[in-house]
Amino acid sequence: DVKVTQSSRYLVKRTGEKVFLECVQDMDHENMFWYRQDPGLGLRLIYFSYDVKMKEKGDIPEGYSVSREKKERFSLILESASTNQTSMYLCASSLTGDRTDTQYFGPGTRLTVL
C-alpha cells in the first residue's frame, strides 16, 4: 500500500515564525503536491513537483516555498507565518500524473498561526 506521511498532525505557530511541513512517500512516486483545505474554499494547489529539485507554482503560491532534495520527500515552507495561513495542509503523491493516475494523500497537518 502507498503510504504518504506528514510530519505533524497538529501544529501551532506564532506570526512571523518560519514553519516547515514535511511530507514523505514510500512508493517511488514521481509527482508530489501540496494543497491547503479551507471550509467553503475546498482544496487549493500551492505547489507541486514532478521530479527531484523541480517545482512548479500552483494556484496560491504566495507566502510559501517548497523543497524537494530527495524523491521521497517534499517540504512546504512558510517563510514568515501569518494568521491567514491557518489551515489544513494536505500532501499528495502520484506515480505518472496521467489522466487515470491516482493521487495518494497524507492525513493532513492542521496548522494554527496565532
Add this chain to the structure above:
Amino acid sequence: TQLLEQSPQFLSIQEGENLTVYCNSSSVFSSLQWYRQEPGEGPVLLVTVVTGGEVKKLKRLTFQFGDARKDSSLHITAAQPGDTGLYLCAGLNSNSGYALNFGKGTSLLVTP
C-alpha cells in the same frame, strides 16, 4: 483555473434514502475523479471516469461522466451511516498537466 462546481454543498439524510451529488464545469476534462474524505484524514480515490457517457458502479455508488465530459454525477442507493463524509470531484489541471482541480465538496451526513 478550470472551475468545478459541486452541488449540493451539504446533504443530511436518513439511512436508506437515495441521493445524487453533481459536479459541473464549463470546461472539458480528459477525466474526472471522485474522492471521499473522512474527518481527520486525507481524501481517498473512489473512481476515475475517462470516456464521455461512461458509467461506473462501486457497490451502492454509481458514477456517471457526461457525454461532453464537462460534468459528472455520483448517485448513492440506500445510503448507510458509513457513507458519511466529504465527497470531492477533481479534474486534471490543464495548466500543470499533473495537478488536480478540486470542487469544493459535498458534505454528506447519513443518520441511522
